[in-house]
Amino acid sequence: MGAIPVQETHDPRPTGKLFALRWKHEHLRAALLAAILVFAITIMFVSLLQKAATKSITIIDNGVSKVISTKTSNVLGLLEEQDIYIGPNDHLSLAATDLLKEGSRLVIDRAVGVMIKADGKQQIAYSSEDTIRGVIESLNIKLAEHDRVVPELGSPLREGMTVSVVRVRKEVTETQRPIAFKVVEQKSAELEEGKTKVVTEGQKGVVVYKTEKVYEDGKLISQEMIEKTIAKPAVQQVVAIGTKKKAEVALASYNGPPTAAEAKVVKLNGKSVKVKRMLSNVTLTAYSADFASTGKSKGDEGYGVTRSGTTVKEGRTIAVDPRVIPLGWWVYIEGIGFRRAEDTGSAVKGKKIDIYYDSESYANKFGLKRGYTVYVIGPVKPSSD
Numbered sequence: 556m557g558a559i560p561v562q563e564t565h566d567p568r569p570t571g572k573l574f575a576l577r578w579k580h581e582h583l584r585a586a587l588l589a590a591i592l593v594f595a596i597t598i599m600f601v602s603l604l605q606k607a608a609t610k611s612i613t614i615i616d617n618g619v620s621k622v623i624s625t626k627t628s629n630v631l632g633l634l635e636e637q638d639i640y641i642g643p644n645d646h647l648s649l650a651a652t653d654l655l656k657e658g659s660r661l662v663i664d665r666a667v668g669v670m671i672k673a674d675g676k677q678q679i680a681y682s683s684e685d686t687i688r689g690v691i692e693s694l695n696i697k698l699a700e701h702d703r704v705v706p707e708l709g710s711p712l713r714e715g716m717t718v719s720v721v722r723v724r725k726e727v728t729e730t731q732r733p734i735a736f737k738v739v740e741q742k743s744a745e746l747e748e749g750k751t752k753v754v755t756e757g758q759k760g761v762v763v764y765k766t767e768k769v770y771e772d773g774k775l776i777s778q779e780m781i782e783k784t785i786a787k788p789a790v791q792q793v794v795a796i797g798t799k800k801k802a803e804v805a806l807a808s809y810n811g812p813p814t815a816a817e818a819k820v821v822k823l824n825g826k827s828v829k830v831k832r833m834l835s836n837v838t839l840t841a842y843s844a845d846f847a848s849t850g851k852s853k854g855d856e857g858y859g860v861t862r863s864g865t866t867v868k869e870g871r872t873i874a875v876d877p878r879v880i881p882l883g884w885w886v887y888i889e890g891i892g893f894r895r896a897e898d899t900g901s902a903v904k905g906k907k908i909d910i911y912y913d914s915e916s917y918a919n920k921f922g923l924k925r926g927y928t929v930y931v932i933g934p935v936k937p938s939s940d
Contacts, residue, residue, distance in 0.1 A: 610657045614639070617665040629654050630661060642666055644681040667712055671696075673720035675772075686711060687718055701725055703771075724770045727781070733847050734760030736789040738923055746797025749836050751925045757792025759919070760785065794923065823887045823930060823937070830887070832931040834879070838907045839888070841921035842874065842900070843914065861898040867911050874898035874909035880931055887930040893937070 608626045612633060627633045631651040634641060641647065644666035649659070664683035671680050673696055682690040688708035691698070698704070701723035706716075736757035746752060765782035768775055820829050842848040844859040844867050851858045859867050862874075863882045873886070875896040880886060884896050891910065903909050908929065912918045 613660045616663045646683040667714040670717040726768045730764045734789040737791040739791050739793050740796050742798050743795035744798050747799045748797050750797035752795040754795050755793035758790035760789030761787040828937045830930040834929040837927045837929045839924040841910045841918040843918045845915040863897045865897050869913045872897045872911035874900045874903050885932040885936045889928040
């Protein structure tokens with residue numbers, strides 16, 4: 556019989572080389588999966604970082620607003636990124652080195668050029684202020700209490716506008732003026748009719764006027780009287796008027812218009828003049844065009860203009876009662892000369908004449924004179940011959 560081969564009952568054990576190959580294969584796959592996972596995580600992390608670095612920023616440039624996305628970290632980088640020019644007088648709400656964060660707001664106020672006129676000078680100023688007040692303060696222009704700014708300080712600032720600073724000065728001055736005293740007449744039976752005697756001398760008073768003058772840039776633009784004070788009251792003059800009867804003298808009447816029969820020729824200042832009426836015992840006073848006599852000063856409306864419309868003139872003008880001497884008529888005042896009735900006055904009544912003089916002091920010295928004879932001539936002045 557032949558030999559029967561012996562068969563093994565299980566698989567042979569693996570060799571060391573096969574085991575190493577299997578281990579390497581399994582670990583390579585794990586490493587590959589780990590690498591893929593790390594890469595994915597890295598990509599995700601980088602994406603998150605990039606997303607976190609992008610910020611939404613609001614820029615308001617000269618009133619125009621826009622929202623942008625940026626990765627820059629500060630204001631300076633943002634301006635460079637957006638190519639935004641900032642002038643030397645423009646104003647930023649944030650500093651150039653300030654860090655940006657989500658929702659940051661950058662306001663750019665653009666400067667405008669305006670013409671500033673002040674104190675006799677003018678200059679062009681650039682400012683990013685919103686109002687005229689802001690640019691005035693930024694230029695350190697001091698304003699006094701009454702100074703004015705045109706346009707007003709609260710007006711908005713606009714490109715190319717002109718701003719004027721008007722220097723206003725108010726000045727209060729005091730002026731003293733004399734007060735004419737009144738003349739009071741008292742009847743006296745001790746004096747003959749037609750005679751007068753000063754019982755109490757009159758004294759002038761003093762009135763003080765306070766005047767406010769307003770100057771703009773050194774030029775007087777207005778003046779106004781703000782106060783009137785009687786510093787010294789006037790003392791009235793008392794004059795006794797004689798009432799004792801004396802021998803009657805034939806005198807021409809001064810009431811009513813003259814008649815042809817009343818006219819007669821007399822010698823006046825060496826001239827033969829036909830007169831229409833003679834007035835006796837006439838009272839004379841004097842006045843000027845100045846404030847004490849008329850209440851008006853030079854420059855006032857109607858200063859120096861008479862009731863008849865003429866301009867006062869020394870040596871010609873007198874004020875009369877038109878019921879006694881018609882306006883426009885010539886008269887001859889004994890000791891004074893020829894005069895023309897051109898003016899009236901509230902105190903000129905009856906046989907009383909107020910003679911005009913240029914000098915206020917002379918008119919004051921003239922005083923009150925009585926007992927004069929006046930010849931009423933007519934509307935035509937006597938000729939030299």
